[in-house]
Amino acid sequence: MNDKYLFNELLITGTEINYLFICPTKLWYFSKGITMEQESEWVDLGKFLHEKSYFGEEKEVQIGSIKIDFIKKGDIIEVHEIKKGRSMEKAHEMQALYYLYYLKKLGIKAKAVINYPKLRETKELTLDGREEEVEDAIREIERIISLPAPPKPLKSKKCKRCAYYELCWV
Amino acid sequence: MRKKSITLLSDGALTRRENTLYFENAQGKKPLAVEGIYDIYIYGHVNISSQALHFLAQKGIAVHFFNHYGHYDGSFYPRESLHSGDLLIKQAEHYLNKEKRLNLAKLFVTGSAKNMELNLKRWKINASFGELLKELESARKITEVMNVEARIRQEYYSLWDKVLPDGFKIVKRTRRPPENEMNALISFLNSRLYATIVSELYNTQLAPTVSYLHEPSERRFSLALDLSEIFKPIIADRIANRLVKQGIIKEEHFREELNGVLLTKEGMKTVLKAYNEELGKSVKHPGLKKNVTKQRLIRLEAYKLIKHLVGIKEYEPLVAWF
Numbered sequence: 001m002n003d004k005y006l007f008n009e010l011l012i013t014g015t016e017i018n019y020l021f022i023c024p025t026k027l028w029y030f031s032k033g034i035t036m037e038q039e040s041e042w043v044d045l046g047k048f049l050h051e052k053s054y055f056g057e058e059k060e061v062q063i064g065s066i067k068i069d070f071i072k073k074g075d076i077i078e079v080h081e082i083k084k085g086r087s088m089e090k091a092h093e094m095q096a097l098y099y100l101y102y103l104k105k106l107g108i109k110a111k112a113v114i115n116y117p118k119l120r121e122t123k124e125l126t127l128d129g130r131e132e133e134v135e136d137a138i139r140e141i142e143r144i145i146s147l148p149a150p151p152k153p154l155k156s157k158k159c160k161r162c163a164y165y166e167l168c169w170v
Numbered sequence: 171m172r173k174k175s176i177t178l179l180s181d182g183a184l185t186r187r188e189n190t191l192y193f194e195n196a197q198g199k200k201p202l203a204v205e206g207i208y209d210i211y212i213y214g215h216v217n218i219s220s221q222a223l224h225f226l227a228q229k230g231i232a233v234h235f236f237n238h239y240g241h242y243d244g245s246f247y248p249r250e251s252l253h254s255g256d257l258l259i260k261q262a263e264h265y266l267n268k269e270k271r272l273n274l275a276k277l278f279v280t281g282s283a284k285n286m287e288l289n290l291k292r293w294k295i296n297a298s299f300g301e302l303l304k305e306l307e308s309a310r311k312i313t314e315v316m317n318v319e320a321r322i323r324q325e326y327y328s329l330w331d332k333v334l335p336d337g338f339k340i341v342k343r344t345r346r347p348p349e350n351e352m353n354a355l356i357s358f359l360n361s362r363l364y365a366t367i368v369s370e371l372y373n374t375q376l377a378p379t380v381s382y383l384h385e386p387s388e389r390r391f392s393l394a395l396d397l398s399e400i401f402k403p404i405i406a407d408r409i410a411n412r413l414v415k416q417g418i419i420k421e422e423h424f425r426e427e428l429n430g431v432l433l434t435k436e437g438m439k440t441v442l443k444a445y446n447e448e449l450g451k452s453v454k455h456p457g458l459k460k461n462v463t464k465q466r467l468i469r470l471e472a473y474k475l476i477k478h479l480v481g482i483k484e485y486e487p488l489v490a491w492f
């Protein structure tokens with residue numbers, strides 16, 4: 001097993017992987033504990049989906065620094081992530097791959113399923129051949145969060161419903 | 171749903187039964203929906219049960235207390251839930267580094283002076299603090315900055331008298347106890363504004379105890395004092411002026427006591443109504459390109475300070491465009 005990242009990556013959360021692919025500025029603020037109050041409807045919708053959509057599974061499983069929405073145990077373990085829509089698909093995918101990578105380091109083979117209850121769709125992923133992508137992401141996160149100041153924000157469509165909107169653009 | 175501030179002017183008791191908060195006064199017992207409360211301001215004699223306090227702490231609701239004169243006494247500031255070690259270190263660094271601290275202190279005073287000038291212009295008084303601001307630039311010590319600030323404020327208040335109706339001249343701005351009507355009114359508003367700022371800071375990761383213009387030892391939430399320099403002219407002073415000029419606040423809203431003049435209950439009610447309306451008013455924010463309330467401007471000012479501290483954007487104090 002390649003132990004190069006074993007200790008560092010264990011400190012990185014799924015949210016951080018997710019934010020890396022959404023916005024490095026957001027990632028930086030978040031990693032410093034500068035978080036925004038969760039008032040927007042958007043966030044509430046997320047919570048709602050989370051609470052209402054999947055009963056009967058093992059929910060919110062915390063393993064080290066990662067927190068998986070729920071896990072199904074079959075022949076092979078399935079880690080499930082619940083998402084609202086496809087607009088941040090790459091971020092969702094990388095988050096799921098990171099969980100698989102993390103579990104693999106712990107000697108657990110698993111596959112990931114991203115659930116889009118609103119769209120009634122799911123997407124399955126395995127880690128096969130994608131370890132390097134995850135390792136690149138980890139390196140990039142480490143680089144960004146060690147910067148003395150946050151990366152300059154870049155205005156994009158994402159900003160409009162980002163909780164950091166006021167902080168970035170005031 | 172926007173959470174609301176609650177003001178308790180009457181005497182009574184704040185209690186909790188199960189998951190409901192109740193306020194009981196002479197009129198009866200009323201449940202308060204805790205999920206919709208942003209913060210609480212208490213002017214009356216209110217008994218609070220420890221269960222109620224536990225509940226408020228759990229919900230992260232700050233409670234601010236005011237004395238007989240309507241002056242700020244202190245806050246119940248629930249254990250802070252928002253922490254950022256990194257930001258705290260940056261805050262301290264900007265305090266310990268003399269240049270960095272001076273820079274911020276001057277920015278607060280400059281912003282404050284610009285807003286005062288703007289008010290005077292609205293009230294058709296010709297004045298500029300240009301000379302004093304030049305002096306500010308060359309200040310090398312915090313005490314010098316404070317000194318310039320005090321002189322600007324003194325000149326500012328003395329100019330008000332030109333446009334204030336008789337019976338409401340400031341003459342000499344005194345602190346507590348307030349010795350005339352206008353002083354009482356301004357102090358009352360400033361106290362409330364200070365508490366509002368404390369609440370806004372509570373909802374950010376800024377440590378309210380680390381400040382730049384004021385000494386951190388001056389008051390527990392000294393950073394709120396720094397920020398209040400910017401907002402006193404835009405919020406408190408404008409309300410005070412409007413209320414007396416439009417005759418909404420009259421002589422009868424004050425009473426004299428051994429220690430000076432103070433607002434009556436009716437007077438407080440009228441002022442607080444105007445204050446809440448003012449904070450709820452929206453203005454179009456040129457940078458954010460959306461409407462924000464005046465209360466939100468305080469939070470945004472805190473965000474600007476965070477950005478200054480983390481080194482992404484130099485703090486520019488709010489100068490009213492409205």
Ligand code: SF4
Pocket residue numbers: 022023024025026153154155156158159160162163164165166168
């Ligand atoms: S507002 Fe835009 S730039 Fe700022 S953190 Fe959010 S997505 Fe990034």
